[in-house]
Amino acid sequence: MLGNRFYKVIRKNNLNLPMKIAILSEDASLYSTKRLKETGEARSHDIKVINYLRCYINIASHKHSIISLHQPLENFDAIIPRIGALRTFYGTAVVRQFEMMGVFSVNQSQAISRSRDKLRCLQILARHGIGLPVTGFAHDTEDIDGLIETVGGAPLVIKLLEGTQGIGVVLAETYQAAKSVIEAFRGLNANILVQEYIKEAKGADIRCFVVGDKVVAAMKRQGAEGEFRSNLHRGGKAEGIKLTPEERSTAVRSANAMGLKVAGVDLLRSNHGLVIMEVNSSPGLEGIEKATGVDVADKIIEFIEKNAATAKTTDRIKY
Numbered sequence: 001m002l003g004n005r006f007y008k009v010i011r012k013n014n015l016n017l018p019m020k021i022a023i024l025s026e027d028a029s030l031y032s033t034k035r036l037k038e039t040g041e042a043r044s045h046d047i048k049v050i051n052y053l054r055c056y057i058n059i060a061s062h063k064h065s066i067i068s069l070h071q072p073l074e075n076f077d078a079i080i081p082r083i084g085a086l087r088t089f090y091g092t093a094v095v096r097q098f099e100m101m102g103v104f105s106v107n108q109s110q111a112i113s114r115s116r117d118k119l120r121c122l123q124i125l126a127r128h129g130i131g132l133p134v135t136g137f138a139h140d141t142e143d144i145d146g147l148i149e150t151v152g153g154a155p156l157v158i159k160l161l162e163g164t165q166g167i168g169v170v171l172a173e174t175y176q177a178a179k180s181v182i183e184a185f186r187g188l189n190a191n192i193l194v195q196e197y198i199k200e201a202k203g204a205d206i207r208c209f210v211v212g213d214k215v216v217a218a219m220k221r222q223g224a225e226g227e228f229r230s231n232l233h234r235g236g237k238a239e240g241i242k243l244t245p246e247e248r249s250t251a252v253r254s255a256n257a258m259g260l261k262v263a264g265v266d267l268l269r270s271n272h273g274l275v276i277m278e279v280n281s282s283p284g285l286e287g288i289e290k291a292t293g294v295d296v297a298d299k300i301i302e303f304i305e306k307n308a309a310t311a312k313t314t315d316r317i318k319y
C-alpha cells in the first residue's frame with residue numbers, strides 16, 4: 001500500500017487515477033449520500049460511506065488515526081463531510097482528524113464550524129461588505145425596545161441561533177407580538193437574532209449551490225400558501241431560476257468568505273438589493289437536483305478530482 005504523501009505526488013502528475021473517497025454521513029440511505037456514492041463509483045472511484053458518529057479518534061503527535069468498525073481508516077485521498085446540524089461538535093472533530101492526516105476535505109472543519117453559527121456567519125459576511133438584512137443579536141437584553149428599533153420595528157423576523165429547516169424562525173407582525181416572542185426566548189435562555197422582514201420577497205428565497213468558484217445550480221423556493229418560510233421541509237416548492245451576474249458573484253463571494261468550497265447560499269431579493277440570509281455547509285442535493293436537472297453530485301466529484309492532489313489542507317482564514 002502506498003503512503004498518502006507518495007500517492008499524492010503520483011496523483012499530481014496523473015489526475016485520472018481512481019481515488020479512495022470517504023463520505024462522512026450518518027445515514028447511507030439519504031438521497032445526497034446515495035447520489036454522491038453512485039456518482040463517484042460511476043467515475044471509477046472507490047467510495048466508502050462512513051458513519052462519523054461511530055468512529056473513534058486516536059490523537060497522538062506522530063501517528064493520528066481514526067478507527068471505524070475496528071479498522072483504521074487509511075489511505076483516503078479525500079473526504080466529503082455531510083455533517084448533521086446537531087452533530088457539528090463531533091463531526092468537525094472527525095473532519096479535523098482527517099485533515100491532520102493530510103486528507104483533502106471538500107469543506108474544511110473550521111469552515112463548517114464557522115457556518116453553523118448564524119451570528120458568526122453574518123459577522124464574517126458583513127466584514128466582507130456583503131449585503132445582509134438589517135440584523136440585531138441578543139441573549140438577555142433588558143432593552144427589548146432598542147433591539148426592535150435597530151431593525152426598524154415590526155413586522156420583523158426572530159430566529160433562534162441554532163435553528164435549521166425553518167424551525168425556530170418566527171414572523172412577528174406587530175410590536176406587541178415581537179416583544180412577547182423575544183421575552184419568551186429570553187426566558188428559555190436562548191441566543192436570538194432579530195431581523196428586518198423582507199416582505200417584498202413574498203415568501204420566496206433563492207438557493208445557490210456553489211462548488212469551487214462557481215454556482216453550479218440555483219433554485220427559487222416558494223413557501224406554501226400563507227407561509228413566509230420557503231424551506232422545502234415546511235412545504236415549500238422549488239423550481240430552477242436564472243441568476244443575475246451580481247447574484248452569481250455574490251453567492252460565490254459569500255462561500256469564499258466562509259472558506260467553504262461546497263455551499264448552499266440562500267439569498268433574498270429585497271428593495272435595497274440582494275441580501276444573503278445564510279450559507280450552509282452541507283446543502284442537500286435532492287431539492288436542487290430535482291428542481292434544476294443539474295447533476296450536482298457529479299460537479300462535487302469533479303471538483304475533488306481537480307483539487308484533492310494539489311490542495312493544501314491548512315485553512316488560512318484566521319477568525
Ligand SMILES: Nc1ncnc2c1ncn2[C@@H]1O[C@H](COP(=O)(O)OP(=O)(O)OP(=O)(O)O)[C@@H](O)[C@H]1O
Binds near residue numbers: 205231
Ligand atoms: N428576514 C427575513 N425576511 C423574509 N423572509 C425570511 C427572513 N428570514 C428568513 N426568512 C424566510 O424563512 C426561511 C427560513 O429562514 P432561515 O433560512 O434563516 O432558517 P433556517 O432554519 O436556518 O433554515 P435552513 O434549513 O435553510 O438552514 C427562509 O428560507 C426565508 O424564506
Ligand SMILES: [Mg+2]
Binds near residue numbers: 163164165
Ligand atoms: Mg440554516
Ligand SMILES: [Mg+2]
Binds near residue numbers: 277
Ligand atoms: Mg435557510
